[in-house]
Amino acid sequence: MRRRLIAANWKLNGTGAFAAEYAAELVPALEGLDPAVEVAVMPPAILLPALRESLNDNSGRRVMVGVQDVSAWEAGAYTGEIAASMAADQHGSFAIIGHSERRQYWSESDSRINAKVLQALSAGLDPILCVGETEAEREAGDTEAVVSRQVREALADVPEADWRHVCVAYEPVWAIGTGKSATAEQAQAVHAHIRGALGELDPAATEAPVIYGGSVKPETAGELFAQPDIDGGLIGGASLNATDFAAICRAG
Numbered sequence: 001m002r003r004r005l006i007a008a009n010w011k012l013n014g015t016g017a018f019a020a021e022y023a024a025e026l027v028p029a030l031e032g033l034d035p036a037v038e039v040a041v042m043p044p045a046i047l048l049p050a051l052r053e054s055l056n057d058n059s060g061r062r063v064m065v066g067v068q069d070v071s072a073w074e075a076g077a078y079t080g081e082i083a084a085s086m087a088a089d090q091h092g093s094f095a096i097i098g099h100s101e102r103r104q105y106w107s108e109s110d111s112r113i114n115a116k117v118l119q120a121l122s123a124g125l126d127p128i129l130c131v132g133e134t135e136a137e138r139e140a141g142d143t144e145a146v147v148s149r150q151v152r153e154a155l156a157d158v159p160e161a162d163w164r165h166v167c168v169a170y171e172p173v174w175a176i177g178t179g180k181s182a183t184a185e186q187a188q189a190v191h192a193h194i195r196g197a198l199g200e201l202d203p204a205a206t207e208a209p210v211i212y213g214g215s216v217k218p219e220t221a222g223e224l225f226a227q228p229d230i231d232g233g234l235i236g237g238a239s240l241n242a243t244d245f246a247a248i249c250r251a252g
């Protein structure tokens with residue numbers, strides 16, 4: 001049985017006070033949630049210790065935390081970077097890697113993303129690798145080729161024993177923050193294709209969860225997560241409201 005994961009990506013939002021209020025609201029709202037559903041929140045890295053602490057204060061230990069990016073390097077003269085091992089040291093469990101905003105605004109290449117995935121795995125973080133096509137690529141009929149390339153290159157050299165720690169997020173770029181989610185059928189088709197691409201890399205990789213991100217809302221989550229190859233979600237805007245995020249977790 002594959003893992004099921006609902007992850008929040010706060011992007012560039014939040015403060016210590018927001019983290020405290022969020023934890024106090026989220027933990028009771030998740031009461032009774034199916035224990036098989038993993039829940040993780042990725043605040044800006046500087047807020048990770050505050051969020052972890054606030055979750056613990058509210059007995060919210062089942063909610064895991066993580067970061068939105070890690071450095072491709074382990075240590076050294078890389079000003080402004082945060083190493084995967086530092087996030088793990090602060091009790092992070094996950095790292096979003098290769099988000100389309102990082103690919104777009106920081107020109108992250110598949111090979112740089114691959115280095116980050118391998119850093120995360122060796123530090124003991126579970127990478128959530130983001131892949132997805134732009135609107136122009138979809139219109140040109142290139143969706144499958146684009147996500148196949150991203151999966152193949154970003155997940156090169158993953159050790160066989162580490163596949164159980166890898167998660168892929170399919171995030172069509174045209175659906176991120178636009179209010180225009182992929183339909184359940186569109187997403188399911190790409191997820192099935194991604195699973196095939198994972199299998200070509202390594203038979204053990206087909207068990208990696210593939211989650212969907214892009215304008216997921218409490219009202220749309222149920223239909224998306226009911227698809228056979230959609231194992232959860234990576235939630236941006238709607239995750240900033242703890243009540244909405246908890247409702248999305250319940251649909252997982």
Ligand SMILES: O=C[C@H](O)COP(=O)(O)O
Binds near residue numbers: 099171176179235237
């Ligand atoms: O990481 C999350 C995704 O970019 C989705 O963001 P969104 O839910 O605001 O569309």
